[in-house]
Amino acid sequence: MEIELFECELSYRVGCCKVFLFDVKYMFSKTEFHVLILGIDKAGKTTLLEKLKSVYSNLEGLPPDRIVPTVGLNIGRIEVSNTKLVFWDLGGQPGLRSIWEKYYEEAHAIIFVIDAACPSRFEDSKSALEKVLRHEDLQGAPLLVLANKQDLAESVSAEELARYLDLKKLDERVYMLEAVSSYDGLGIKEGVEWLVEVMERSKRTEMLGARIGPASV
Numbered sequence: 001m002e003i004e005l006f007e008c009e010l011s012y013r014v015g016c017c018k019v020f021l022f023d024v025k026y027m028f029s030k031t032e033f034h035v036l037i038l039g040i041d042k043a044g045k046t047t048l049l050e051k052l053k054s055v056y057s058n059l060e061g062l063p064p065d066r067i068v069p070t071v072g073l074n075i076g077r078i079e080v081s082n083t084k085l086v087f088w089d090l091g092g093q094p095g096l097r098s099i100w101e102k103y104y105e106e107a108h109a110i111i112f113v114i115d116a117a118c119p120s121r122f123e124d125s126k127s128a129l130e131k132v133l134r135h136e137d138l139q140g141a142p143l144l145v146l147a148n149k150q151d152l153a154e155s156v157s158a159e160e161l162a163r164y165l166d167l168k169k170l171d172e173r174v175y176m177l178e179a180v181s182s183y184d185g186l187g188i189k190e191g192v193e194w195l196v197e198v199m200e201r202s203k204r205t206e207m208l209g210a211r212i213g214p215a216s217v
């Protein structure tokens with residue numbers, strides 16, 4: 001009987017200790033979201049990723065003239081407030097678009113980049129976006145559409161692009177369209193901050209469970 005009592009107390013203490021350690025780890029850890037950067041080739045996805053790194057971290061991103069068309073996957077990590085964002089930037093050439101869906105299941109949100117200065121490719125962007133949004137593995141994923149290359153005089157505004165894409169058809173999807181320039185950084189912070197806010201509240205995040213990353217010191 002005494003032995004049983006001793007074991008019970010011991011395991012209780014060990015139990016307390018474990019709970020305490022877990023809570024401390026939890027307090028200092030940060031929520032981590034996965035964001036997919038999609039869009040047709042030459043839209044400016046990788047240039048955007050590099051700009052994100054330089055805006056949100058001390059690291060200088062690659063300058064535009066050193067960026068080559070993406071064949072595999074580029075990963076970028078940044079922190080916004082108390083949130084870690086992991087970006088997955090994939091190649092947009094037609095032959096590479098079939099790879100996109102391998103990343104859908106684990107993505108908390110999508111950024112879809114469009115070259116707003118190239119109307120001849122809007123149709124291609126529109127059908128690529130529609131295909132992405134039809135995929136069942138992306139159900140409920142918030143969408144940020146970026147009308148990129150606003151530094152170019154010929155670029156169309158976010159409103160014009162929205163009309164063309166007919167985004168009203170999106171029904172229940174949480175989305176926003178933002179005019180940005182991956183060269184000078186215009187609109188990037190606004191877009192990312194909106195995305196963090198909606199991911200924190202989204203049902204999809206609840207469903208996926210935002211992964212808790214280790215505390216960074």
Ligand SMILES: Nc1nc2c(ncn2[C@@H]2O[C@H](COP(=O)(O)OP(=O)(O)OP(=O)(O)O)[C@@H](O)[C@H]2O)c(=O)[nH]1
Nearest residue numbers: 041042043044045046047069070092149181182183
């Ligand atoms: N003027 C201007 N050019 C841009 C901007 N963003 C990207 N570019 C240019 O657009 C071209 C394509 O940029 P990338 O970032 O390689 O495009 P991508 O979408 O990653 O292309 P893929 O990897 O082939 O899918 C490059 O010449 C960039 O310098 C921008 O905001 N303004």
Ligand SMILES: [Mg+2]
Nearest residue numbers: 045046069070
């Ligand atoms: Mg690229």
